[in-house]
Structures are given as C-alpha cells and as structure tokens.
Amino acid sequence: MRDNQIYLNPSEMPTKYYNIVPDLPTPLAMPLNPATKQPVSPDDLAPLFPEELIMQEVSQERFIDIPEEVLELYSLSRPTAMHRAFRLEKALGTPAKIFFKYEGSNPAGSHKTNTAIAQAYYNKRAGIKKIVTETGAGQWGSALSIATQHFGIDLEVYMVKVSYDQKPYRRTLMQLHDAKVYASPSNRTNSGRQILEKDPNSPGSLGVAISEAVEIAANNKDTNYALGSVLNHVMLHQSIIGEEARLQLDKVNEYPDIIVASAGGGSNFAGIASPFLRDKLSGAKKDLKVVAVEPSSCPTLTKGKFAYDFGDTVGFTPLLKMFTLGHTFIPPAIHAGGLRYHGMSPIVSNLYENKVIEAVNYHQIEVFDAAKLFLTTEGILPAPESAHAIKGAIEQAKLCTERNEAKTILFNLSGHGFLDLGSYGSYIDNKLEDYKLPDEVIMRYFADLPIVD
Numbered sequence: 001m002r003d004n005q006i007y008l009n010p011s012e013m014p015t016k017y018y019n020i021v022p023d024l025p026t027p028l029a030m031p032l033n034p035a036t037k038q039p040v041s042p043d044d045l046a047p048l049f050p051e052e053l054i055m056q057e058v059s060q061e062r063f064i065d066i067p068e069e070v071l072e073l074y075s076l077s078r079p080t081a082m083h084r085a086f087r088l089e090k091a092l093g094t095p096a097k098i099f100f101k102y103e104g105s106n107p108a109g110s111h112k113t114n115t116a117i118a119q120a121y122y123n124k125r126a127g128i129k130k131i132v133t134e135t136g137a138g139q140w141g142s143a144l145s146i147a148t149q150h151f152g153i154d155l156e157v158y159m160v161k162v163s164y165d166q167k168p169y170r171r172t173l174m175q176l177h178d179a180k181v182y183a184s185p186s187n188r189t190n191s192g193r194q195i196l197e198k199d200p201n202s203p204g205s206l207g208v209a210i211s212e213a214v215e216i217a218a219n220n221k222d223t224n225y226a227l228g229s230v231l232n233h234v235m236l237h238q239s240i241i242g243e244e245a246r247l248q249l250d251k252v253n254e255y256p257d258i259i260v261a262s263a264g265g266g267s268n269f270a271g272i273a274s275p276f277l278r279d280k281l282s283g284a285k286k287d288l289k290v291v292a293v294e295p296s297s298c299p300t301l302t303k304g305k306f307a308y309d310f311g312d313t314v315g316f317t318p319l320l321k322m323f324t325l326g327h328t329f330i331p332p333a334i335h336a337g338g339l340r341y342h343g344m345s346p347i348v349s350n351l352y353e354n355k356v357i358e359a360v361n362y363h364q365i366e367v368f369d370a371a372k373l374f375l376t377t378e379g380i381l382p383a384p385e386s387a388h389a390i391k392g393a394i395e396q397a398k399l400c401t402e403r404n405e406a407k408t409i410l411f412n413l414s415g416h417g418f419l420d421l422g423s424y425g426s427y428i429d430n431k432l433e434d435y436k437l438p439d440e441v442i443m444r445y446f447a448d449l450p451i452v453d
C-alpha cells in the first residue's frame, strides 16, 4: 500500500499558535471607533470580548501557548489527517503531487471548532455566563454551541432567516447543544426591528445578524459576543491547521510549492497558510505561491476595495481596514453560504495588498463539478465552501501538467458536505445558477463606504 495518509499522534500536536502579525510586510492598520474614527482602545472592545482575547487581537508575540484545556478538547479530533490525493492526481493526469488537510473530521464538520473552543475557554475564564453570536448556514453557530455547552456557557444564536427556514439541520445540531436559535432579522433587537419595518419579509444577511448579536452583547454586562472569522484572534487560533500540516509534510520530506484555500472571512485560509508564509516573509521560501479562492458572486479580494469599512450592515462594529465589497452589499444566494461575506480579514487583506498572496474567483457550477470529481476519486463529500479550494488546486495542477512541472500542492479541505446534500441535489437537477456580478453593480456599494480621512 502507498501511504496516502499522514497522521500525527495527539501528543505530537503543536502546543503554540503562530501569530503572523509581527511578520507582516507592513504594519496592520488599526481598527477605528465607528463614532470618533479614532483607533479603538482595548477598552472599546471590553463590552464584547474577554481581556485575554483582546490581548491576542492586538498581540505582537510570534507564538502564543495553547492552553492545556483547549489542547485536551482539540484532541477529540486533532491532529486532523493529511491526505495525498493520488486518485485525483491520476484522474487529472498531472505530474503535480496534491496533498490536502482534512478539517471535516472536527466536531460540527469544519475548521470552525478550532477557534470556537479557544473563544469559549477564554470567555469562561473571564466569568462570562452567556455568548451571543450570528450564523449564516449554521457552521459557526454549531461549532460554537459544542464549545459553549462543554464550558457551561449559555449561547444565543441569530441565524440568517433564509437558512433558518431552509437549512434546519444545523439549527437542530445547535439546539442539541442547548443553544437558543432565533431567525434574523428578529424583533428581539432594535437592529432587527429596524430591518423588519422596512421589509417584513427580509431574508436576512450575515451583516444584519452580526448587528443583532453585537447589540445584545454591548448592552448586557455578563454577555459577550463571538465572531467565527475575520478578526486577528480567529486567524491566530486557526494556525493550528498549518502548524500541524508543516509537521505532517516534514514526515514525508515535502514542502508545498503552492498552497490553496477558500476565503470567506479568511480564517481557514490564514490557518493553513500562515505557518508557511512565515518562511516566505523571512525570505527562506521566496517562491511559495499562496492562492485564496473566492466565489465569483462575492469576489471580496479580486473585485473589492482596500478601505475602512464596517463588519456589519447597521454600522455598530469598529471600522476595519480590509478588502470589502461595502457593508451594504448583500451577496447572491449561492450555496457556499460560508463564503458570502462582504469583507475580508485585515491580516489576509494586508497580505494581498502587499502581493504576498494571490486570489482567484470561480463560479459555483464549475466549483460543484470539482466537488464531484473529488468525491468520486477521493471519497470525501466536500462542503461547497471547501470545493472552492479543490477547484483552485485542480487548476494549479493543470498548470503543472501544461508546464510539465512536478510541484507540490497543498490545499485545505475546510469541511465536509453532508449537511449540504440539498445543494448537491440542486446541482444534479441542473438548478444551480451562475450569478453575474457586473462591475457597475459592485461600484454602487462602494458609495456607501464610510468616509475616513
């Protein structure tokens, strides 16, 4: 048998997160207070996050210890396996070697558990009794519900209404972990009521759900807010993926020439890539190519603007300097719900602005075609979000074929697709649509960007 899987024992799990911030080519722009447009102080964030997470958010330390209790919970599913996709390579007839890291074996089925566990732990240590959050199709909410249930913290989730109605399975998973789940926009917050007044049948969006959750956390002392992507501390927690991947590839004497991951808010991308980008930024691996893949209908890096913008629709959150399509942009209803966000992590945005990384976008039908090829060769049904990374890796492998180059490609399979079979049903029934997003339409939303001088 060929060794197509590379494992680490739980005792070999990395014990430190890697923080890429001190190694970025230019300093990270400070978040701004939305009212004063002055840099936010740690005090501004205190109503929403525990002190230890705020310290991580602004940390310049390169390595940060992973607490023992967090490592212990990680060991339920970590270290995750690294696979060599021999059968996919053969189907493509490529000289490239394709490796992937499989995060779908985590509880709730994606990488999001990595930060959920850490965030719940630090909130518990700060004496927080309740966390409020938003979720789109439910990946983040279900990951967090596992962590809060473990640490004995109450969880309230504002779930985007279309998903609440049409994708009930992750809602059930959250409820099994004792979370309270509400369809957003709801009449429980001023933000929700404001939206419902304008449009009683509003399908909701991630930006609106964030406004609802932040509003509640800001107004209740023992209640905090948690975000599943975008922020620096989330990128930090996800570095466990890439740190493990380095050790696994070391075992077979490999180092990637090309790394590919999907990018919604940027966390699974930063998670797999940053421990390798450390070598590129130090000059040791100058030629490392790192590609973020996004949907053509929500092309934040490839078509967005690098500007200060809100993280939510209503405008409560600090202003972040990031690639954005504008906080009023509501992406078309593609099936990769986890990639439908108007902004991008400031860390990933900084790397893209400095041309350390590249980005591409693909339409959803070609992405589902890639998912099908992957399923039928490698035997794993990918989440539609993760299928963007598969599509990206396949395109890189085809380039290797054309140039007859035996490069090593590593991609992140961020989650499994067993709760997305409804979407796959639409795919085989030819009901998927590729949404065209003309530049004029995108330009219109740029007009709503806040003015910062």
Ligand SMILES: *Cc1c(COP(=O)(O)O)cnc(C)c1O
Pocket: 110, 111, 112, 139, 140, 228, 229, 230, 262, 263, 264, 265, 266, 267, 268, 269, 338, 339, 383, 385, 386, 414, 415, 416
């Ligand atoms: C949420 C999600 C994503 C996108 O979020 P990032 O923060 O960009 O990683 C990608 N894949 C899966 C499976 C997800 O659940």
